Amino acid sequence: MSDSPRVLLIAERFPPDIGGLARSGARTAGSLVKLGARVDVLAWTRTAAPGALQTVEDAGDVSPFARGVTLHRLGLFGSTDLSMQHTLDVLGYLHAKQRYDLVWGHYLSPPGFLAVAFAESVGIASTVSARGNDVDQLMFPPGDFARLLWTLQRARVLTAASADLGRKMCMLLGRDETVEVIPNAVDTGIFSPGPADPALRERLGIAPDEAVLGFSGELRHKKGLPFLLSALTEVRRVRPACLLVIGEVRPRDAEHLVAFRAEHPEDAARILISGPLDTPEAIAAHLRLCDVYLQPSLWEGMPNALLEAMACARPVIASDAGGIPEAVDAGRNGFIVSKALLNHLGQACLDVLSLPLEQRAAMGAAARQRIEERFQAHAEAEVLRRVLARAIPSRSS
Incomplete structure (x- = not known):
């Protein structure tokens, strides 16, 4: 040595x-x-x-x-x-x-x-x-x-x-x-496709009929916090849904949640925050609960959380910030919303959730394949x- x-x-x-x-x-x-x-x-x-x-x-x-x-x-x-x-x-x-x-x-x-x-x-x-x-x-x-x-x-x-x-x-x-x-x-042995854990879903308080919009990491402004909140409201006008934050909200950005709760108390009640998770296995189990994973970043390098969601074969909607387009091919293994047009994130969620299950599964499989090939x-x-x-x-x- x-x-x-x-x-x-x-x-x-x-x-x-x-x-x-x-x-x-x-x-x-x-x-x-x-x-x-x-x-x-x-x-x-x-x-x-x-x-x-x-x-x-x-x-x-x-x-x-x-x-x-x-x-x-x-x-x-x-x-x-x-x-x-x-x-x-x-x-x-x-x-x-x-x-x-x-x-x-x-x-x-x-x-x-x-x-x-x-x-x-x-x-x-x-x-x-x-x-x-x-x-x-x-x-x-x-x-x-x-x-x-x-x-x-x-x-x-x-x-x-x-x-x-x-x-x-x-x-x-x-x-x-x-x-x-x-x-x-990405450790594709840990971050892998699989069924959602019904006990975990119940423990988090996700209702049986709710679509799960997912985000992983430390939620803050640069990760698109305002757009995630508005997307939740827009989706919930059409169908039951919750926003699952796999991680936590950065303390100095918590004021956005306070203002959102005052204006949209019923929607805010459907924001579920896991808190810090101890193991990659726990993060992967939470990702498998997501019907669609969201990464509406304003600035980025190459977000680990997005890659982990793709490895779990989740349908993803992401911005075109930074290196994200190096991982996500729009329409093939995920969906891209321009970072200048993130006010359309809610409609993009509704569009993806309305796709046939077979098409969403094919998207997820293509996402996993990209991770296996390059990451x-x-x-x-x-x-x-x-x-x-x-x-x-x-x-x-």
């Missing part, structure tokens, strides 16, 4: 945090371990005292994706500048002990910026991974365009969750660059191996 590359991955979110960003960080770290790297993760948390460093020797205890990863959780201070300055000190402490070969920023800011800045300061390689709306968010005020551009210019290897994000990174750099697109990998662990591992070879060629042979 002495010749194994030492990698430190910096992540803003990591299990037990919920959401696609946390899951993709765990999966990337775990996949690097399978390729023979020794991997540490530094992730921030508000559950620890400010500045406190907690270490989990095997992150498989918090996520099955991250077996063999050493996880360091660092308590945040009240202000971002203090937290980031202290993080640099902690990175120095960890590097003195482990002597990393590569620092990996999982999301462009702040993890990517810190990864590049620290790597530059100690003379080692860095790579950054654009995952979602991080490029769009930093391009415009109050985002920090100068920091974004510096990060992209100084990282040794650029990676992205979708080809769309890669094109945006090249546009900002003003030159062609080899951006490694790391396809999100499997072997495709992810191939790109990660290439990233390691480019970033630290002397340690990756």
Whole structure:
């Protein structure tokens, strides 16, 4: 193991945090371990005292994706500048002990910026991974365009969750660059077709005649929260339906639900929120309850939750944000609504729910086939191996 590359991955979110960003960080770290790297993760948390460093020797205890990863959780201070300055000190402490070969920023800011800045300061390689709306968010005020551009210019290897994000990174750099697109990998053994669990349906309070509109992850504005609410109202004018949120609503976006409850109390009563789920198996069981899965995102990289729903052979309706059209072929394995026309989401739901069961099943089967063809662990591992070879060629042979 002495010749194994030492990698430190910096992540803003990591299990037990919920959401696609946390899951993709765990999966990337775990996949690097399978390729023979020794991997540490530094992730921030508000559950620890400010500045406190907690270490989990095997992150498989918090996520099955991250077996063999050493996880360091660092308590945040009240202000971002203090937290980031202290993080640099902690990175120095960890590097003195482990002597990393590569620092990996999982999301462009702040993890990517810190990864590049620290790597530059100690003379080692860095790579950054654009995952979602991080490029769009930093391009415009109050985002920090100068920091974004510096990060992209100084990282040794650029990676992205979708080809769309890669094109945006090249546009900002003003030159062609080899951006490694790391396809999100779905465990198709866990996320698989199957019958809905009637006991789970009953436990969640879903009525026998209700159509289930599904969403998975942390629901917030960028994921299309207002359009999901209006779609629920529109569908319920025609037929019984509920909105199943597989996860939770981001606290600062909860005010949208409060306003919706005041205006549409009966519809709001049919919003069912599972809360955080402990295992991928539990998420898959909830996805199988969905008659149609919705991903009306305004900005995206390549949403894990959408891919997991497709792997479960759910009919999906998604926006055309980010890399979504790289997974969803409109009319073949799902349906696309332009992100400029998401006010039509409710009608799209009604159209899909009115299709014959055989046609919806065929759509779901085609969705699963797409996942099996393009979003499997072997495709992810191939790109990660290439990233390691480019970033630290002397340690990756």
